[in-house]
Amino acid sequence: MEFQRYAIYYAPPAEAAWGRFATGWLGWDMEAGAEVPHPAVAGLPLPVEEITATPRKYGAHATLKPPFRLAEGKTRAQLEVACADLCAMLAPLRLDGLALARLGRFLALRPLGGTEALNALAARAVEALDPFRAPASEAELARRRAAGLSPAQEENLARWGYPYVMGEFRFHITLSGKLAKPALGTVEAALARDLGPLLPVPFGIDDLALMGEDAAGRFHLIHRYTLSG
Secondary structure, three states: OOOOEEEEEEOOOOOOHHHHHHHHHHOEEOOOOEEOOOOOOOOOOOOHHHHOOOOHHHOOOEEEEEEEOEOOOOOHHHHHHHHHHHHHHOOOEEEOEEEEEEEOOEEEEEEEOOOHHHHHHHHHHHHHOHHHEOOOOHHHHHHHHHOOOOHHHHHHHHHHOOOOOHHHOOOOEEOOOOOOHHHHHHHHHHHHHHOHHHOOOOEEEOEEEEEEEOOOOOEEEEEEEEOOO
């Protein structure tokens, strides 16, 4: 399959119950490259399809290196080799756990406890693979700036093509689009009831996933690279 952009994600293990729930909740299985049925979740104020419409195409993931087009002269094969080399130098991580959290008006899974090592891992991925990233277009830059950026985010956008990396990085697995306040609390309570008991304590990151975006904007898992450093 030809891909228009690539990204480096953390992707939940396929065998993990919480990962299966999150994949079904969003309705897109990145590994299979197919839509999957939503789980039956009682008490929702809106259909799951509406709650998850925005993040669905990305699947259940946390972004480490945001989506990018390949730089001129670079190939997917070269990128795959670079990903393998990088992950061979990085050690797996153990964090205290995952928990459901609010990020503004959307819901996500966030790590518990200290995240210094996780932030450092994400920074390594951004920096090491940046030679493969084509420069952001003027339209992309303008779209990012329209949201209103801090000086640090503007610096990241100019240097790395994305505002929310390096010191602005926050590991999260998005579970919803923006929700109105009453709906936000109701969806949060339903997920806390059905997903909360499945969340891992502790939470391990043992591999990173190279993803590809198809012509329809859906992301597919290309390969998982074990962290073996």
